[in-house]
Amino acid sequence: MKGVGPQRADILAKELDIHTFGDLLVYFPFRMIDRTHSTTIANFNPEEPYPVFRGQISDLHTVTSGRSNRLQATFSDGTGNITLVWFQGLKWIRESLRSNTPYIVMGKPSQYGGNWQIAHPDIEPAIPGDNHPVHTLLPVYRTTEKAKAKGINSRVIARFTETLINQMPPSLPETLPPHIIAKYHLMDRTTALRNMHYPSTIQEWQQALFREKFEELFFHQLDYQYTRTSRRNHSVGRVFTVVGDHFNDFYNNNLPFSLTGAQKRVIKEIRADMRSGRQMNRLLQGDVGSGKTLVALLTILIALDNGCQACLMAPTEILATQHHASFLKMLNGLNIHVELLIGSLKSSQKKDIKRRLANGDIDILIGTHALIEDDVIFAQLGYVVIDEQHRFGVEQRAKLWRKSNIAPHVLVMTATPIPRTLAMTLYADLDCSVIDELPPGRHTVITTHGTDAKRALLFNFMRQQIALGRQVYVVYPLINESENLDLKDIMDGYESLSRSFPQPQYQLSIVHGQMPADAKAYEMDRFKRGETNIMVSTTVIEVGVDVPNATVMVIENAERFGLSQLHQLRGRVGRGASQSYCILMTKDDLSRNSQQRIQTMCSTTDGFAIAEADLRLRGPGDLQGLQQSGMLNLKVADIANDEPLVRATRDEIRDILLSDPDLLQPQNLTLKRHLSLSPLAEQWGKIS
Ligand code: ADP
Ligand code: MG
Numbered sequence: 001m002k003g004v005g006p007q008r009a010d011i012l013a014k015e016l017d018i019h020t021f022g023d024l025l026v027y028f029p030f031r032m033i034d035r036t037h038s039t040t041i042a043n044f045n046p047e048e049p050y051p052v053f054r055g056q057i058s059d060l061h062t063v064t065s066g067r068s069n070r071l072q073a074t075f076s077d078g079t080g081n082i083t084l085v086w087f088q089g090l091k092w093i094r095e096s097l098r099s100n101t102p103y104i105v106m107g108k109p110s111q112y113g114g115n116w117q118i119a120h121p122d123i124e125p126a127i128p129g130d131n132h133p134v135h136t137l138l139p140v141y142r143t144t145e146k147a148k149a150k151g152i153n154s155r156v157i158a159r160f161t162e163t164l165i166n167q168m169p170p171s172l173p174e175t176l177p178p179h180i181i182a183k184y185h186l187m188d189r190t191t192a193l194r195n196m197h198y199p200s201t202i203q204e205w206q207q208a209l210f211r212e213k214f215e216e217l218f219f220h221q222l223d224y225q226y227t228r229t230s231r232r233n234h235s236v237g238r239v240f241t242v243v244g245d246h247f248n249d250f251y252n253n254n255l256p257f258s259l260t261g262a263q264k265r266v267i268k269e270i271r272a273d274m275r276s277g278r279q280m281n282r283l284l285q286g287d288v289g290s291g292k293t294l295v296a297l298l299t300i301l302i303a304l305d306n307g308c309q310a311c312l313m314a315p316t317e318i319l320a321t322q323h324h325a326s327f328l329k330m331l332n333g334l335n336i337h338v339e340l341l342i343g344s345l346k347s348s349q350k351k352d353i354k355r356r357l358a359n360g361d362i363d364i365l366i367g368t369h370a371l372i373e374d375d376v377i378f379a380q381l382g383y384v385v386i387d388e389q390h391r392f393g394v395e396q397r398a399k400l401w402r403k404s405n406i407a408p409h410v411l412v413m414t415a416t417p418i419p420r421t422l423a424m425t426l427y428a429d430l431d432c433s434v435i436d437e438l439p440p441g442r443h444t445v446i447t448t449h450g451t452d453a454k455r456a457l458l459f460n461f462m463r464q465q466i467a468l469g470r471q472v473y474v475v476y477p478l479i480n481e482s483e484n485l486d487l488k489d490i491m492d493g494y495e496s497l498s499r500s501f502p503q504p505q506y507q508l509s510i511v512h513g514q515m516p517a518d519a520k521a522y523e524m525d526r527f528k529r530g531e532t533n534i535m536v537s538t539t540v541i542e543v544g545v546d547v548p549n550a551t552v553m554v555i556e557n558a559e560r561f562g563l564s565q566l567h568q569l570r571g572r573v574g575r576g577a578s579q580s581y582c583i584l585m586t587k588d589d590l591s592r593n594s595q596q597r598i599q600t601m602c603s604t605t606d607g608f609a610i611a612e613a614d615l616r617l618r619g620p621g622d623l624q625g626l627q628q629s630g631m632l633n634l635k636v637a638d639i640a641n642d643e644p645l646v647r648a649t650r651d652e653i654r655d656i657l658l659s660d661p662d663l664l665q666p667q668n669l670t671l672k673r674h675l676s677l678s679p680l681a682e683q684w685g686k687i688s
Contacts, residue, residue, distance in 0.1 A: 008152065015147040016157075024164055028196050028212070028636060029139030032205050035104055035126075036136055041116070042079035046109065050140070053077055053105045054126055056099055057140040058276070062090065075105055075118075082109055083117040088149030102126035106140070120145075122154045125571060137205065139197050139397050155409035161197045166196070175674065176215060177667050181651060187211040213637040217425070220634070221653040222671055223678050224428030228281065229657045237279035238382050238406050242303030243271075247298065249334055256330075262437035263291055269433050270299045270411065274383075280409035283427050285418065286435030287607040288571025289442065292413045293323065295329060295435070296385045299411065304336065304363050308382025308408075311365040313372075315388045315516050317342045318524055322546060324366045341367035341376070343518040351358050372399045380404070385411045413425070415568065417607070419615045421643040425634075445553075447582040447602045458554065458583060459500050465552050466506065466533045470578065472552040474536045475569055477560040478513065487514060493556060494536045507532040539565065548576030558584035558601075559594040566601050593617055615640045660675070 001021070004012070011017040018027055031050065038052045045051070055077030063070050071086040071093055086093050097103075106120035124138065141157040172190045174181070181188065187195065187207045259267070261592065266284060273280035286292045300310040312327075314320040319399065321646035324340040333340060339353050339362045350370075356362050360379030365371065381404040407514050412430060423432065450458055462472050472498065478492040501508060509523040509532040527535045528547050535550070553573045558566060566584070574580035584598055600613045656668060663672040 001160060003159065003163065008150075011147050011150050011152055013143045015152070016142075021164055024160060025168075025193055026635070027141065029158075030140050031140045031155075032199070032202065033106060033138040033140055034136065034202070035124075035138055038104065040079040041075075041077050041082055045110070045599055049110065050106055050129075053082070054102060054168070055105065056100055056102060057084070058099055059340050060094065060097060060099065062094075075103075081115075082117055083112070084121050084123075085117055085119045087119070088145075092151045094563065097123070103505070104138075120153075122639055124155055128626070129446055137199055137202065151384065158197075165194055165197055173670075175670050176218065177656075178672060179667065180218070184214060184648070186214060189215075190563075198617045209636065213642055213645055216481045216634055216650065217642070217649040218653065218673055219576050219678075220425065220637075221428055221649045222674065225650075225653045225657055226663070226675055228431075229661050231281065232278050233661055235279045235407055237277055237409060238306070238308065239277050240274040240306040240308075240382070240409075242305055243302055246304045246334065246336060247301040250301055250331065251298070254334065256331055257439070260291065260435075260437050260439055261292070262435040263295055266295055266433045266435055267298055270295070272300075273431070274302060274409055279407045280411070282411050283423075283430040283432045284411055284413045284435070285423070285432065286413070286415065287438065288415045289569060289575055290415075290435040290438055292387075292415065292435060292478075293326065296387070296411065296413065297327065300364060300383060300385065301336075303383035303409070306382065308380050309357070309360065309365070309378050310383040310385070311367070311371055311378070311381065312385045312387065314366070314368060317344060317368055318520060318545065319387065320368050321521060326546070327364065327366065330424055336364065336366045338366065341365055341370050342517075343368065343370050359509075369607070376403070378403055381408050383409045383411070383415065387413050388415060403458055415571070419639075420611045421639050421646045422611075422615065424646055425639055428650065441577065443574060443579045444605050445580045445582050447570065447572055447584065447605075448605075449598050449602055450583050450585050451588050452585075453588070453675065455585075458585070461581075461583075462501075462534070462552060462554070465581075466501075468578075469549070470552065471527065471530065471532075471533045471547065471550040473550055473569075473572060474534060474554045474556065476536075476538055476556050478538050487512065489557070490538055497534060497536060501534060506534065509535045509537075511535065511537040513538055539569070545572055546575060547572070551576070551578050551580040553582045554585060555582070556585050557587075558598060559586045559590055563597055563600060563610050563617070567605075567607055567610045570605070 012024075016027065033050070033052050035052070038054045039045070039048075041053060041055070043051070053075070055075050056074055057073045060071065060073040063072050069090060071090045073386065075082045075084050082105075102125070104124040104126050105118065105121050106124075107118040109116040109118050111117075122140065139154075139158050139161070141161075142156045143153055143157060147153075168190075169191070171188075172193065174189050176189070180186070186192075187210075189211075192208040192211040195204045196212060198206060199205035256474045266286075270280065270282060273282060284292055284295065286295075296312060300312070303310045312320075312323055314323055320340060320342055327338050339356070341350065341353050345353075353362065353365070354376060357365060358377045358379055365376075365378075369374070384615075388640070399624050411425075418427075438516065465472060474493065476493055490510070490512055494508065498508060507526075509527045510604055511520050511523050515523075523532075523535075524545070526532050526548075530549060550573050555561065555566060555569055561569070570582040573582060582601075584601060586594070586598060590598065597613070597617055600610060600617075604610060639646065656663075656671070659665075660668050663669075663675070
């Protein structure tokens with residue numbers, strides 16, 4: 001492309017992941033600026049994310065402080081002045097800017113030494129140059145600090161996309177089926193791609209955006225649903241016909257309580273899958289404490305009754321260890337061999353377990369990611385249960401599939417209730433079961449909001465509860481930016497608690513991410529046995545940890561947690577017979593959004609309601625675990641706001657696959673072509 005030499009090509013590739021014309025074409029602007037609407041320096045709204053000013057630049061000069069230079073200019077529009085500052089790319093900027101020329105300046109002003117300034121603003125000549133035709137609407141592209149410093153700002157990207165659009169053939173092949181385009185009045189692909197960058201009106205941009213969102217969700221649904229359908233239609237599943245001694249012995253002799261209606265229903269759904277001759281891929285959603293582990297155990301026993309082995313995979317060693325212990329306890333007296341495989345075992349122990357597993361001497365293997373490794377070989381793996389699924393990606397699930405010549409049945413359990421739209425999107429390849437009922441006799445956890453001013457009250461309350469023989473969690477957030485800072489927070493907190501709860505009257509445990517696994521396990525164990533009164537920890541205790549005697553959950557800096565995460569943490573208490581409490585500690589001056597989130601937590605304990613609120617208040621990117629897992633890789637669609645589109649695309653794909661499951665009809669050819677290029681579908685295809 002004209003204007004892109006090797007150096008710029010390198011920055012585009014490394015910083016913005018743009019390697020080809022195709023990449024650039026779908027590098028969409030995140031907003032459009034209407035150049036005919038600008039604001040004035042005297043009257044702009046500091047809350048507005050991206051104000052637009054028109055004015056002139058004067059007094060462009062370099063300022064040297066210490067060893068570094070910066071470039072500074074005064075920008076005035078007749079109503080006031082703003083300072084423009086550049087710290088990088090000085091030479092390039094100095095050469096490209098002219099005094100006494102009208103410019104449009106965009107960027108977020110911040111207050112600095114009593115003056116408003118914009119660092120690295122986007123600047124655009126207000127009068128078009130010869131090589132720069134006018135567009136009323138100006139696309140604004142995301143870029144990075146590094147790219148900007150090398151001169152690749154939004155404006156430069158706009159020039160590239162403009163060149164590209166001008167060079168583009170008059171029409172590109174359509175990707176969506178004609179009947180879908182007609183039904184939803186979608187803009188055709190070529191027009192939409194042009195209008196995503198250079199629309200003439202905002203309406204045109206919105207129509208283009210609608211088409212792009214539709215297309216993205218449509219193909220996302222196609223990938224997942226096709227996978228699911230073809231797996232259903234073509235994959236052979238083990239047929240578990242009998243419910244035998246293992247199940248019945250446990251059910252009749254070892255089950256400590258009767259199942260809830262929801263547990264029974266879900267077990268029936270799983271049983272039906274296991275008998276069907278098709279491989280089961282089922283998601284089990286159930287709020288914290290709803291008794292998913294028991295469902296896992298009972299259905300595992302069915303697998304054993306049919307001559308198969310089963311495994312249970314958990315996201316942390318603590319959880320795996322805990323599952324192992326509770327399985328051993330519940331299966332006590334039954335002739336079933338359960339083992340735990342985790343990274344911290346001695347290699348001789350691991351070797352021994354692997355050998356016995358391959359021989360078929362182990363019935364149930366419980367573990368962490370270690371289970372996925374290639375040298376873990378089962379004699380006859382028939383059933384896989386994955387606990388707290390949102391931390392496992394699709395590929396990890398797939399790896400387990402391959403451990404058996406006939407794909408094992410898979411149950412994925414999640415305690416993070418997911419909003420319906422998200423579930424439709426994320427788990428479109430799975431069937432879904434929900435436990436919507438808690439075991440009887442649970443008290444609602446009483447949740448309150450506290451600030452530092454009330455800390456003495458909090459400590460008194462903790463002392464009262466401890467005097468009653470109860471235990472307390474105090475949890476600190478993990479903020480990924482700096483592990484050391486996180487550690488400092490929790491250490492400071494631990495010290496101050498140790499002063500207010502002195503030994504020997506009080507015993508404290510501490511668990512955080514930088515401790516070795518065995519030290520963590522030791523501290524968890526002491527707390528579990530009731531030897532310590534207070535567990536100070538980071539979020540490692542978040543999922544699944546079960547200490548029924550703990551009745552108080554104190555969450556420090558609660559405003560920094562997501563709602564779903566707070567809900568998970570709160571689920572650690574209220575597991576026994578006593579009334580439990582959750583205290584959300586925050587700083588005094590909370591933003592409106594944080595206040596709303598804390599209020600939501602105090603007013604409801606319904607995990608699904610909380611998940612919906614979380615999605616609304618924070619957006620899907622912040623939902624726990626999603627970002628890291630890369631599972632929700634949508635570029636234009638927005639799960640929080642595009643629910644109708646998610647539904648529509650889901651239903652359309654479902655109908656298409658119902659009438660033409662293998663996509664052989666001519667009107668579905670484009671879909672078949674899409675699948676042949678889709679890495680996800682290809683991978684699934686190989687597995688099934
Ligand atoms: P989760 O769904 O969060 O994994 P668990 O499986 O850990 O929940 O169960 C929470 C607690 O409820 C456990 O102590 C478990 O023994 C208990 N429990 C499970 N099912 C029942 C039931 N039907 N009746 C009474 N208690 C139950
Ligand atoms: Mg659990």
